[in-house]
Amino acid sequence: AQRVTQPEKLLSVFKGAPVELKCNYSYSGSPELFWYVQYSRQRLQLLLRHISRESIKGFTADLNKGETSFHLKKPFAQEEDSAMYYCALMTGGFKTIFGAGTRLFVKA
């Protein structure tokens, strides 16, 4: 079955601390994975995708096919990182499956 699992509903860290939002997927094919972010009162938007191998706003995510994971990491969290984060798996046929989301709260 195709599935995306984000085990943490809420993650609370202090400003300056490292943060890791976990994402595991289940898919038999070659996965295309994304992280989307929704800031307060803004629309859902793309943060990064694994194929780009880029760092956006200090965030990185590495695809680990052996562990079927795509965790999102940032070495030093900022208050403006507080948002809802969704991991997404795009399968063939235009279908995208989203995880349940993790709300990140960065405390001052």
Added chain:
Amino acid sequence: DGGITQSPKYLFRKEGQNVTLSCEQNLNHDAMYWYRQDPGQGLRLIYYSHIVNDFQKGDIAEGYSVSREKKESFPLTVTSAQKNPTAFYLCASSMGGKAEAFFGQGTRLTVV
């Protein structure tokens, strides 16, 4: 201003009535999607369309219907058969293939 527009932002419906949510995009995207967002459940796919005059059911299509008569438009009808229609509905579009999705601002539907 290019983008994807959903209307209305808030919608109230009496139980037993059908209601249609609008989604328009001027990004020239081939693919369009409807998601339902509930607290603690993330986004669940209702319907998607990768080309005009064609669409497929997502994971929770029961009680919903769509049409794709024009490339830029993908309206969603919430029918009276949908048992729990009160939710936040998100429309998205993409170039297709494995491209990123662009989202609308959403429509919050409340059944009273």
